[in-house]
Amino acid sequence: MRTPLRSMVVLLAGAALALAPQAAAAPPPTHVSVTAETRAAADPAYKILVFSKTAGFRHSSIDDGVAALRGLGTAHDFTVDATEDAGSFTAGNLAQYKAVVFLSTTGDVLDTAQQNAFEQYVRGGGGYVGIHAAADTEYDWPFYEGLAGALFHSHPAIQSATVEVEDRAHDATAHLGGAWQRTDEWYNYRTNPRTTARVLASLDESSYSGGNMAGDHPIAWCKDYEGGRAFYTGGGHTDESYTEPAFRRHLLGGIRWAAGMTDADCRPENGYTALFDGSSTTGWKQAGPGGFTLADGTLTSHGGLGMFWHSAREFTGDYSLKLDWKAAGDDNSGVFLGFPASDDPWSAVNNGYEIQIDATDAADRTTGAVYGFRSADIAARDAVLNPPGEWNTYELRVTGERLEIFLNGRKINDFTNTDPARSLRQGHIGIQNHGDGDEVSFRNIRIKQAGGQEPGPRSGPVKGVNGKCLDVDNSQSTDGTKIQLWTCNGTGAQTWTIAGDGTVKALGKCLDVSGGGSADGTKVQLWTCNGTAAQVWAPQSDGTVRNPRSGKCLDASGGTWNDGTAVHLWTCHTGPNQKWTLP
Known part of the structure; x- marks a missing residue:
């Protein structure tokens, strides 16, 4: 619970509509x-x-x-x-x-x-x-x-x-x-x-x-x-x-x-796929002036008005988007949903919805508001909003045309789109750099889809370098069985099911990073499905398949790739032995 003093500190911030980003790469x-x-x-x-x-x-x-x-x-x-x-x-x-x-x-x-x-x-x-x-x-x-x-x-x-x-x-x-x-x-x-x-x-x-x-x-x-x-x-x-x-x-x-002096989202979290994990901005694109600087796993806005948007993928159907953000002071930014692909940042303003970051403005354009459409519950917002200099977490949950906004794990807004020219269920997502002097930072942008673009599991071969298939050694289903490349043959050992929760399954078991490791060369194996991060895989726009927990890629080992070549975990480099075609 917040004291009146803390609520007063919380209500710092600034005003107006916000947009745009561009990332200067620097590994965290x-x-x-x-x-x-x-x-x-x-x-x-x-x-x-x-x-x-x-x-x-x-x-x-x-x-x-x-x-x-x-x-x-x-x-x-x-x-x-x-x-x-x-x-x-x-x-x-x-x-x-x-x-x-x-x-x-x-x-x-x-x-x-x-x-x-x-x-x-x-x-x-x-x-x-x-x-x-x-x-x-x-x-x-x-x-x-x-x-x-x-x-x-x-x-x-x-x-x-x-x-x-x-x-x-x-x-x-x-x-x-x-x-x-x-x-x-x-x-x-x-x-x-x-x-x-x-x-x-x-x-x-x-x-x-x-x-x-x-x-x-x-x-x-x-x-x-x-x-x-x-x-x-x-x-x-x-x-x-x-x-x-x-x-x-x-x-x-x-x-x-x-002690209740700061807030955070402490709800259990599973099944999310990283859109920005702190190490790469692959799949993101800048629209408009200004941009974002990448340092310490964090995107920080500068200049504008512009927007950094996830161009690699349009999201359709129901989903939950989570991201962490922090304002340096009286600063302005926003998160955009449901807009068409465009290099014009104003397209998102005119065709999508902005969830505002800026705690002092009119009720329909302050932190937690759907900008210009619906105010947050201000009392609920103030009770959980951390002040400038501290991190906050948004969950933006889209179900049909309904948008529920959670701040630090507490629901602060509930909005339903009724405009036939707009849709929350289809479009891109982006984060805004509002203008000179506005400094807002973002970390750990992740999404969990429940439908739409991925309505259900897809099954078939996973093809890699030299046209060979991802294969379970000798069709065995024992925990720890080697995963390898092999000439495609259409057997169950090469039939993989890609599920919406990020798992990749064959023979009733999951593609697994041995011991949940992250070192280059860590064995990738077949293992009983257990819901851990060692069994979550995220296809990337460049054709790689990444384990978000480790930040590393599914890789065919060595420099010549023949039948029996083992696959393992390796630092992502987008070489041919890290490119995969999924069913």
């Missing part, structure tokens, strides 16, 4: 993009409770963790009360705190009455932050298991691993690059939280030894839970964690979100 860094503990936006003063009671293994890092949280509180306007007394868990006492941090708690730490008080606190809108061994806590309390998202299973030795940052809009991860290399004790979990929580970061199991979650290994996540907010991070075993600026900022972002 694969490292942490913060070298110091950056300050979050000013928050009203609040209090958190840090609870570190242990009934099992006790981490030596707890004292360092408490000290780090106190330091964050001093720097960022919140007070830390630290305790190991479970007697603090009463309804009256908990009511003073915006969030409760379980700092490497272990075992059964609360009795029944204390559990009931904490459940009441969460259901009343309270926040929960779990750090590391918080997942090794209260195994017999179903409410807590749901709150934490997943419970501890095992761990390998302390070692360096690559953390893949999946959500760069949440305040806990927005400061990070696409990959975060760090050393910790990396927990395996009993269940995968992806179906119930928004995964913010996951582990590349090929980058270390001992991961056992079949290549889909969440390590930080958030969720709305029974009226409250829950954030968990698996980091924090080592003493050194709490002096790392990037990890401290990660904790700060989790605390701010759990």
Whole structure:
């Protein structure tokens, strides 16, 4: 929930109609993009409770963790009360705190009455932050298991691993690059939280030894839970964690979100295909003057009035478009839907619909409005809109001619097109650069289609280099079977089904990246379908087929391509051995 002060900060911004982009290519860094503990936006003063009671293994890092949280509180306007007394868990006492941090708690730490008080606190809108061994806590309390998202299973030795940052809009991860290399004790979990929580970061199991979650290994996540907010991070075993600026900022972002000082879309997310993943603008085109600069996986507007539009594909039917955006200050931009292909940015204005980004203007042309047609619910918008300098997430959900607009996971507008000259169900999408002085940034543009252009699965051969077909070795269906090139023969081993959820199936199983890896040369194999990102493939306009999770392409190995040539994952380069013709 927002305080009046924060609502006032939120209402910065500027006015008018917006358009256009052009991208200056620069590969995003694969490292942490913060070298110091950056300050979050000013928050009203609040209090958190840090609870570190242990009934099992006790981490030596707890004292360092408490000290780090106190330091964050001093720097960022919140007070830390630290305790190991479970007697603090009463309804009256908990009511003073915006969030409760379980700092490497272990075992059964609360009795029944204390559990009931904490459940009441969460259901009343309270926040929960779990750090590391918080997942090794209260195994017999179903409410807590749901709150934490997943419970501890095992761990390998302390070692360096690559953390893949999946959500760069949440305040806990927005400061990070696409990959975060760090050393910790990396927990395996009993269940995968992806179906119930928004995964913010996951582990590349090929980058270390001992991961056992079949290549889909969440390590930080958030969720709305029974009226409250829950954030968990698996980091924090080592003493050194709490002096790392990037990890401290990660904790700060989790605390701010759990305490309601910032908002994010923490709904579970699966099945989306990247239109812009931070590494390439292939398939996008600039219309009009100005453009966008690509840096750190982010498109940032300059000049205008123009628009950067996805020219490679026209979307028809029902779909959900998601994208993350941030205004630098009192800046203007918008997202356009349902317009015909054109190099004139005004064509989108006159033939499509703009979802506005600009929080101060008339009601029908402010953030969340369908520009010129329908205002957002301003009260609902203000309750969840993050101020300039912080990231927001839009979901634009098209069902028939109905457009539902979600901001940071909350519905703020519901519009139905009745103009026969326009259609939400058919057209291109684009982002606008409004003009000189307007600086709006975008990340992670992705889409999930439910119909229209892809009304159902398509089946047939997948043809590659030298006219050979993608083939399951010896027609075997055992998990781990090699995928290769072979002379086309029309058998079931070469009959692939391309589904709307991004899976590619043969013999009842899925085309899979071994271990969910991302290294060049990672084996591509047949595996039981499991709904993970290792089994999602996205055809590109240049003929390549990309695994969005890794950002790499399906590739026929080597330099001569004969029967039996294995396929694997490789950095995209658009050579002939990465071009595929799909059914």
